[in-house]
Amino acid sequence: MPRTVLALSLVALTMLSAASVAFAQDEPGWAKGRPKSDEAMKMAPVPAFPVPTPADQLPVKKLKLPPGFKVEVWASGVLDARGLRQGEKGNVFVSSLFVANKVYVIPESGDHKPKVIIDNMPLATGIEIHKGALYLATNTKIMRYDNVEANLDKLGEPTVIYDKLPGGEDHSWKYLRIKEEKLYFEVGAPCNLCDPGEWAKIFRMNLDGSGLETIASGVRNTVGFDFDPKTGYLWFTDNGRDWLSEELPNDELNVVTQPGKQHFGFPFCHQGNIPDPEFGWGKSCADFTKPAALLGPHAGSLGLKFYTGKMFPAKYRGAMFIALHGPWNRTKKYNGVYVAWPDGKGGAKVEPFMTGFVENNTYLGRPVDFLVMKDGSLLVSDDHAGAIYRISYSGK
Amino acid sequence: MKGRAGLALLTATLLISASPAGPQSKPRGGGKAGAPNPYAQRFATLCATCHGANGRGEIPGTPALAGQHSFYAITQLFLFREGRRSNEAMTAVAKPMSDADLRGFSDFIGTLPPVPAPPPATPPDAARMKKGAELARQHKCLICHGADLAGGQQVPRIGDQPEDYLQMTLRGFKSGQRVGYTMAMGQAVSQVTPEELDTLAYYAANFRANPAAPGK
Numbered sequence: 001m002p003r004t005v006l007a008l009s010l011v012a013l014t015m016l017s018a019a020s021v022a023f024a025q026d027e028p029g030w031a032k033g034r035p036k037s038d039e040a041m042k043m044a045p046v047p048a049f050p051v052p053t054p055a056d057q058l059p060v061k062k063l064k065l066p067p068g069f070k071v072e073v074w075a076s077g078v079l080d081a082r083g084l085r086q087g088e089k090g091n092v093f094v095s096s097l098f099v100a101n102k103v104y105v106i107p108e109s110g111d112h113k114p115k116v117i118i119d120n121m122p123l124a125t126g127i128e129i130h131k132g133a134l135y136l137a138t139n140t141k142i143m144r145y146d147n148v149e150a151n152l153d154k155l156g157e158p159t160v161i162y163d164k165l166p167g168g169e170d171h172s173w174k175y176l177r178i179k180e181e182k183l184y185f186e187v188g189a190p191c192n193l194c195d196p197g198e199w200a201k202i203f204r205m206n207l208d209g210s211g212l213e214t215i216a217s218g219v220r221n222t223v224g225f226d227f228d229p230k231t232g233y234l235w236f237t238d239n240g241r242d243w244l245s246e247e248l249p250n251d252e253l254n255v256v257t258q259p260g261k262q263h264f265g266f267p268f269c270h271q272g273n274i275p276d277p278e279f280g281w282g283k284s285c286a287d288f289t290k291p292a293a294l295l296g297p298h299a300g301s302l303g304l305k306f307y308t309g310k311m312f313p314a315k316y317r318g319a320m321f322i323a324l325h326g327p328w329n330r331t332k333k334y335n336g337v338y339v340a341w342p343d344g345k346g347g348a349k350v351e352p353f354m355t356g357f358v359e360n361n362t363y364l365g366r367p368v369d370f371l372v373m374k375d376g377s378l379l380v381s382d383d384h385a386g387a388i389y390r391i392s393y394s395g396k
Numbered sequence: 397m398k399g400r401a402g403l404a405l406l407t408a409t410l411l412i413s414a415s416p417a418g419p420q421s422k423p424r425g426g427g428k429a430g431a432p433n434p435y436a437q438r439f440a441t442l443c444a445t446c447h448g449a450n451g452r453g454e455i456p457g458t459p460a461l462a463g464q465h466s467f468y469a470i471t472q473l474f475l476f477r478e479g480r481r482s483n484e485a486m487t488a489v490a491k492p493m494s495d496a497d498l499r500g501f502s503d504f505i506g507t508l509p510p511v512p513a514p515p516p517a518t519p520p521d522a523a524r525m526k527k528g529a530e531l532a533r534q535h536k537c538l539i540c541h542g543a544d545l546a547g548g549q550q551v552p553r554i555g556d557q558p559e560d561y562l563q564m565t566l567r568g569f570k571s572g573q574r575v576g577y578t579m580a581m582g583q584a585v586s587q588v589t590p591e592e593l594d595t596l597a598y599y600a601a602n603f604r605a606n607p608a609a610p611g612k
Contacts, residue, residue: 031539044540047550047578049467050474051495077495098578099474169579 029170029191033243033278040243045328048099048366052077052386059364060389063356068313071354074379074390075112078104081381081388083127083175083303084371087149092371093117093134094381094388095127097173103127103136105152106388108373117148117155126174126185130207137174137185140167142209161209166190166199171221171239175303179227183207184234188221192242193267193276196220200266202236202256215259218288220266222254224304224369228342230318233257235292235342237301237322240270242329249274250294251301253322253340253348262289293340293348300325300335303369303381311376312393318342321353321378323367333358337367337380337391354380354391435500442489443501451508459561460513466506468552471577473498480575510546512604513556520602528599531592535584545603550577559601566593 034040053059055076063071075081080100085093090108103118118124118136126137134148136158142165143158145151166172171188178184182204189196202216202225215234225236234256240249249270256262265272265288267279272290275283295301303323307316319341326335336355340348357365366384373379377392440449443461447453451462461469475481476490477498493501532538537554541547545555554562568574569581570593576582585593 031536034539044551047471050471050577051498054496169583 029194030242032192032194033241035243039331043329048080048097048383049386050079050099052079053365053384055387058385058387058389059357059359062359062364063354063389065354065391068395069354069391069393071389071391073387075106075114075388077386078106078114078381078388079386080383081386082125082368082383084369084379084381084388085127085129086371086373087129087134088132089149090374091149091152092379092388093127093129093148095125095136097123097125097383099383103134112388115152117152123173126176128176128178128183130178135161135176135178135183137165137176139169139172139174140165142174142176142183142185144207161207162205173223175223175225177225177227178207181207184215184225186219186222186225186236188219188223189266193278195267195279202234213260216254216256216262216264218263218266218268219254223302224323226304226306226320228255228318228320229306229308231342234259235304235306235320235348237295237304238264238266238291239300240298241267241276242298244270244274244277245297246330246332247297250291250297251299251324252291253293253295253301253304253350254289255292255342255346255348257346263287264289264291292342292346293350295322295338295350296324296334298327298329300327300366302367305370305372307372307378309372309376309378312378313395321370322350323369323380325366325368325383326358326363333361333363335363335366357382433500433504435504439501439504446485448511450511451505452511452513457558457560457564459557460511461505462508463510463546463553464505464508465547465549465551465553466502467549468547469505470498470502471550473502475575475577482573482575510553510556513558513601516602520598524595524598525602528595531588531596532599535588535592535596537584537596540580540584545600554600555603557601559597562597562600563594566597 030045055073058073058076060071060073065071078094080096081094082097083095092106092108094104094106096102101120101122101124102116103124104114105117106112106114121138123139124136128135132147134145136143141163142161144161145155145158166187168190170190174185176183176185184204186202187199189200200219201214202219203212204215205212219238221239222236225234227234236254238252238254240251252271254264267276268283269275269280269285269288271294273285275285301322302325304320306320319339322338322340324335324338326333335357337353338350339353340350342348357363363384365382368381368383371379377390380389446455446458447461452460472481473490476486477493479487540551541554547553565574566585569585
C-alpha cells in the first residue's frame with residue numbers, strides 16, 4: 001500500500017471509526033483479486049532464499065542450451081544477485097532486492113569474489129553505469145556515485161538526483177537504462193490490480209533529475225528494458241496481473257515506437273486481447289497498444305538485453321535475451337533464459353534459450369538480468385541461487 | 397505466439413509434485429542417509445536449553461521450534477546473523493554461523509514434528525477466543541498462515557505458540573522494532589489496535605487445529 005494511501009486511511013480511521021472495518025479488510029496488494037479456493041489460498045510470492053547455493057551445488061550441469069553453447073559458474077556466493085552492469089574498467093556491479101540490501105562489485109578477472117560496496121540499503125535494485133558514475137535507484141530515490149571505479153573501497157556519499165519516487169512494496173523496485181543523456185526508469189502499479197493513478201508508467205528524465213517525461217503508460221510492472229541498437233526503439237517486459245487463471249494472462253514483450261503516446265493496457269486490458277473482468281468494462285482492447293509477443297502465463301519476465309557481442313552465431317546478433325524468473329502465481333513452475341527477435345513489423349519471435357532450472361516443480365535457480373561481456377560472452381544473474389553464470393559459444 | 401510451444405514442452409517435462417516446494421525437499425545438511433545428522437547433535441547442545449530437546453521449551457518469551465518450517469527458520473537465523481532481527485541471545489548464537497550452518501540447523505528444525513503445548517489449567521475464555529477468531533478473519537491472518545495457523549514455507553506456524561512470545565512479536569511488528577524477512581507483517585498489523593493484537597496472540601496461543609488429535 002503506498003504511504004500516502006496508508007496515511008489517508010489512518011486519518012480516516014480516526015475521523016470515522018465506523019469505517020475502520022472497511023479499511024482493515026484491505027488485503028496486501030499482491031492478494032487483491034485472489035479467488036477463495038484452497039489451492040489459491042496457498043499461493044504467495046516466494047522471496048529469494050537467504051543463503052546462496054554453494055558453488056559445487058549450482059545447477060549448471062542440468063541446464064540445457066542450443067548446440068555449441070556452454071554455461072559455467074562465473075561467480076557464486078552473491079546473495080540475492082539481481083541487476084548486472086559493467087564499469088569502463090571492467091568491474092561488474094551487482095544489485096539486490098529484498099534480501100541482501102547490498103550492491104556488490106566483482107572484478108572482471110581473478111576469482112570473481114564479490115565485494116560489498118553499498119550495504120544496508122533496502123531495495124537497492126536499479127543500477128546503471130554512465131561516464132564513470134554508478135546510478136542507483138531504490139523504491140524511494142535515485143542517487144549517483146561519481147567516479148565509482150576509483151573509489152571501490154569507500155564510495156562516499158551519493159548525490160541524490162531524485163527523491164519523489166512513491167516507495168511502498170508492490171512493484172516499487174527499479175530497473176535503469178541511460179541513453180543519450182536521459183535516465184529511463186519505471187514506476188510499477190502499487191498492487192496486483194488497481195487504478196494505478198499516476199503510476200504504472202515508464203519515465204525518463206535528465207541526468208540531474210529534471211525534465212521528467214512519460215515514455216509509456218499502462219505498464220503494470222516492467223523490470224527489464226533495453227534499446228534495439230538497430231531502430232533505437234525501447235523494448236520492455238511487462239508482468240501480467242495475477243489470479244485471473246492458471247494459464248492467463250501472459251506476460252508481455254512490448255515495444256515503444258511512439259514515446260509518450262502509447263498506453264499498453266493496464267489495468268483495462270491484458271496481453272492485448274483480454275479485457276479485465278473488473279476494470280475492462282466500457283473499454284476496448286483495440287484502444288491500447290498490443291504486445292509484440294507473449295512470454296507465458298505469470299512468467300515473471302525480468303531482465304531484457306539486446307545481444308551486442310560478436311561471440312555468438314550471427315542469428316543472435318540483433319536478438320534480445322529475456323530472463324523468465326518463473327511464476328509464483330501458477331501451480332506448475334517454469335522459467336529460463338529466452339531469446340526474442342524483432343520481426344520488423346512490430347512483433348517478435350520468442351524461443352527458449354537456456355532451461356533446466358526447475359526440478360520436481362521446485363526452482364533450483366531463477367534468472368534475473370544480463371550483461372554482455374567484451375569477449376561476447378553473456379553473464380546471467382540468479383537471485384535464488386545467489387550466483388552469476390557465464391554463457392559462451394565455441395561451436396563445439 | 398511461437399514461444400508458447402517451447403513453454404508447453406518445458407512445462408510438460410516438469411513433474412507435477414504435490415510435495416511442498418522449497419528447502420524442505422533439499423538434502424539434509426551434511427547428513428547422508430542413515431548417518432547421524434550432525435545438526436541434531438548441535439541442536440541438542442546449542443538450542444535445546446531454551447527451545448527444548450523436542451523443540452518446545454519452557455523459557456518465557458521463547459517460541460516453539462517444533463513443527464516450524466525450515467524456510468521460515470532459515471530466514472530468521474539469517475536475520476539474527478545479519479543483526480536485523482534484534483535479540484541478544486539469538487544474535488550471539490547466529491553470528492558465528494556459516495551459510496552451511498544456517499541450512500543445517502534450519503533443515504533439522506524442519507524435521508521436528510509439532511509438539512502440543514501442555515493443556516492450560518483452566519480452559520480458554522470462550523468469548524475471547526470467539527473475538528480472536530473474528531479478528532483473525534477480519535485482518536486476513538488466515539490468508540498466509542492458513543486456516544489451521546500452521547503456516548508453510550516462509551510463513552511460520554503460529555498456532556499453539558506461547559502467548560507471551562506471540563504478543564511480543566505482534567507488538568514488535570506494530571512498532572517496527574521487529575523486522576520481518578519481507579514487509580508483509582509490518583503491513584498486516586499496521587491498522588490493528590494494540591488491544592486487538594493481544595487478543596490475536598491469545599487466540600493463536602490457545603488455538604488447537606484439531607482438538608481430537610493434538611499435535612496431529
